[in-house]
Amino acid sequence: xxxxxxxxxxxxxxxxxxxxxxxxxxxxxxxxxxxxxxxxxxxxxxxxxxxxxxxxxxxxxxxxxxxxxxxxxxxxxxxxxxxxxxxxxxxxxxxxxxxxxxxxxxxxxxxxxxxxxxxxxxxxxxxxxxxxxxxxxxxxxxxxxxxxxxxxxxxxxxxxxxxxxxxxxxxxxxxxxxxxxxxxxxxxxxxxxxxxxxxxxxxxxxxxxxxxxxxxxxxxxxxxxxxxxxxxxxxxxxxxxxxxxxxx
Amino acid sequence: xxxxxxxxxxxxxxxxxxxxxxxxxxxxxxxxxxxxxxxxxxxxxxxxxxxxxxxxxxxxxxxxxxxxxxxxxxxxxxxxxxxxxxxxxxxxxxxxxxxxxxxxxxxxxxxxxxxxxxxxxxxxxxxxxxxxxxxxxxxxxxxxxxxxxxxxxxxxxxxxxxxxxxxxxxxxxxxxxxxxxxxxxxxxxxxxxxxxxxxxxxxxxxxxxxxxxxxxxxxxxxxxxxxxxxxxxxxxxxxxxxxxxxxxxxxxxxxxxxxxxxxxxxxxxxxxxxxxxxxxxxxxxxxxxxxxxxxxxxxxxxxxxxxxxxxxxxxxxxxxxxxxxxxxxxxxxxxxxxxxxxxxxxxxxxxxxxxxxxxxxxxxxxxxxxxxxxxxxxxxxxxxxxxxxxxxxxxxxxxxx
Numbered sequence: 001x002x003x004x005x006x007x008x009x010x011x012x013x014x015x016x017x018x019x020x021x022x023x024x025x026x027x028x029x030x031x032x033x034x035x036x037x038x039x040x041x042x043x044x045x046x047x048x049x050x051x052x053x054x055x056x057x058x059x060x061x062x063x064x065x066x067x068x069x070x071x072x073x074x075x076x077x078x079x080x081x082x083x084x085x086x087x088x089x090x091x092x093x094x095x096x097x098x099x100x101x102x103x104x105x106x107x108x109x110x111x112x113x114x115x116x117x118x119x120x121x122x123x124x125x126x127x128x129x130x131x132x133x134x135x136x137x138x139x140x141x142x143x144x145x146x147x148x149x150x151x152x153x154x155x156x157x158x159x160x161x162x163x164x165x166x167x168x169x170x171x172x173x174x175x176x177x178x179x180x181x182x183x184x185x186x187x188x189x190x191x192x193x194x195x196x197x198x199x200x201x202x203x204x205x206x207x208x209x210x211x212x213x214x215x216x217x218x219x220x221x222x223x224x225x226x227x228x229x230x231x232x233x234x235x236x237x238x239x240x241x242x243x244x245x246x247x248x
Numbered sequence: 249x250x251x252x253x254x255x256x257x258x259x260x261x262x263x264x265x266x267x268x269x270x271x272x273x274x275x276x277x278x279x280x281x282x283x284x285x286x287x288x289x290x291x292x293x294x295x296x297x298x299x300x301x302x303x304x305x306x307x308x309x310x311x312x313x314x315x316x317x318x319x320x321x322x323x324x325x326x327x328x329x330x331x332x333x334x335x336x337x338x339x340x341x342x343x344x345x346x347x348x349x350x351x352x353x354x355x356x357x358x359x360x361x362x363x364x365x366x367x368x369x370x371x372x373x374x375x376x377x378x379x380x381x382x383x384x385x386x387x388x389x390x391x392x393x394x395x396x397x398x399x400x401x402x403x404x405x406x407x408x409x410x411x412x413x414x415x416x417x418x419x420x421x422x423x424x425x426x427x428x429x430x431x432x433x434x435x436x437x438x439x440x441x442x443x444x445x446x447x448x449x450x451x452x453x454x455x456x457x458x459x460x461x462x463x464x465x466x467x468x469x470x471x472x473x474x475x476x477x478x479x480x481x482x483x484x485x486x487x488x489x490x491x492x493x494x495x496x497x498x499x500x501x502x503x504x505x506x507x508x509x510x511x512x513x514x515x516x517x518x519x520x521x522x523x524x525x526x527x528x529x530x531x532x533x534x535x536x537x538x539x540x541x542x543x544x545x546x547x548x549x550x551x552x553x554x555x556x557x558x559x560x561x562x563x564x565x566x567x568x569x570x571x572x573x574x575x576x577x578x579x580x581x582x583x584x585x586x587x588x589x590x591x592x593x594x595x596x597x598x599x600x601x602x603x604x605x606x607x608x609x610x611x612x613x614x615x616x617x618x619x620x621x622x623x624x625x626x627x628x629x630x631x632x633x634x635x636x637x638x639x640x641x642x643x644x645x646x647x648x649x
Binding site for chain 2: 017018019020022023024026027029030061087091092108109110111112160161162188195196197198200201202203204215216217218221222223224225
């Protein structure tokens with residue numbers, strides 16, 4: 001408190017279940033966040049306007065409406081990171097939330113470690129100016145967005161225009177899950193959002209060119225039924241035997 | 249009057265038809281002499297009509313012929329023989345028979361139509377009921393799933409955040425908190441698996457079908473099991489040109505994760521787990537048997553109880569020869585990963601079977617001659633989709649626009 005710390009990130013938690021609110025709050029506060037709570041959509045709307053938080057943690061199933069409604073409203077005026085909590089096992093709901101502008105989601109039940117990892121990643125991303133890095137490094141791959149070149153272990157990698165577009169979309173996601181629909185629309189255009197098999201073919205190609213073992217990818221990861229994410233730093237890249245982090 | 253369903257007329261119906269004709273004959277007898285014979289003959293189609301409406305076509309035709317016979321026998325001179333002295337009565341017989349048969353045919357057709365309309369109505373009602381109960385069942389399962397998941401999430405999370413709430417817990421209490429968390433997650437996994445099984449065993453389980461690549465599926469399942477697999481050697485045997493499956497990606501991921509969990513649970517640390525996949529049509533003539541994708545997960549662990557290999561796909565059956573002492577030690581390994589609740593609800597392999605069968609595939613398990621077990625999945629391969637349009641040429645990324 002005396003030290004000139006940067007101000008604690010402010011998190012708004014919109015969740016109707018008191019038990020979940022309690023432990024999420026405890027975990028976030030222990031991690032240095034200032035947490036405000038709302039138990040309903042209406043309350044959440046008011047808190048969002050008043051507190052202007054750095055991050056919104058949003059439950060989808062609220063007593064007075066669907067969290068997606070609040071998300072859609074928020075996206076009209078703010079790009080603040082949103083982490084969706086979902087008790088729905090239906091993948092379509094997660095895809096819906098991501099397509100509606102959520103940055104990430106956690107399916108219940110989730111652990112404290114998982115929660116904190118997601119929150120930290122989202123806060124880190126939003127604190128950093130978006131166009132900071134033009135050189136992206138993952139594994140042996142260096143992607144130079146200015147030069148539009150990709151090298152692997154120092155050797156140039158030849159990507160087709162669509163492969164490059166897909167990689168750019170994943171990079172722009174900044175580690176976030178990018179839905180199939182977003183990738184298909186971005187690479188082939190809005191008329192091709194149903195052609196999931198295009199993605200299968202191209203992701204296989206991209207992995208063969210960029211992954212050390214394309215069958216066991218560590219960077220271009222599939223989230224079945226939802227989409228893909230590009231993970232820059234992986235456990236296997238920085239494996240330290242003593243501190244094996246808990247599996248997500 | 250509820251209609252008799254479309255059943256074959258029995259002898260009793262023929263007896264009733266005969267009785268009706270006899271009754272008409274008895275009714276007509278006193279009129280003999282006062283009425284013209286042709287008018288008495290007009291009574292007989294009544295019996296045929298009755299038989300046709302109530303008893304069906306066969307008894308009605310029988311009644312038609314019987315009518316002619318009785319009319320001839322009792323009413324037409326000479327009485328009590330089938331002989332006919334006046335040939336004009338042959339015309340009466342012919343008309344009587346024609347009227348009776350036509351009546352029989354028309355009435356029977358009406359009856360058939362009524363019966364089938366009723367059957368259609370019943371069928372529609374049954375279908376409506378089935379849709380209703382299916383909807384109710386799904387709503388119930390969904391809300392049950394939600395209502396169980398939410399408090400269990402809170403329970404697990406609260407137990408996990410116990411050390412965050414105050415000064416560090418003494419080890420014994422930390423262990424208790426961890427045990428509470430693990431049990432909450434296990435309960436959650438059990439409820440989830442039971443609900444999923446119930447959902448999959450409904451008449452028309454909802455599958456979010458999409459094109460998925462088997463190697464991608466296997467890769468992501470292995471990735472999600474990185475931690476449990478760390479003590480084992482994993483070998484992948486996947487050809488490069490595996491065709492796409494048309495399946496529910498999330499459920500198929502569950503299948504592979506459950507098979508990996510099962511293999512890990514029954515293979516001592518240091519053991520080998522192999523995942524292989526092949527297209528049964530690869531290399532075969534193009535018009536050979538319909539193609540399947542076979543995925544095999546094998547381990548070199550303790551194997552399955554001989555003779556009961558398929559029993560592992562029943563609910564709540566676990567590998568009968570569980571991991572011995574080494575495995576028990578493993579359980580108490582202090583640095584083990586936090587429980588995800590995914591290990592061993594006893595439903596994992598039952599779910600595997602339910603999911604694969606919902607996709608029109610099949611599962612089987614066998615012991616390897618070299619020790620250990622294999623689970624074999626067969627998934628039907630649909631005709632492959634149109635490939636993406638070719639790109640003009642492979643450019644280097646540097647020349648993109």
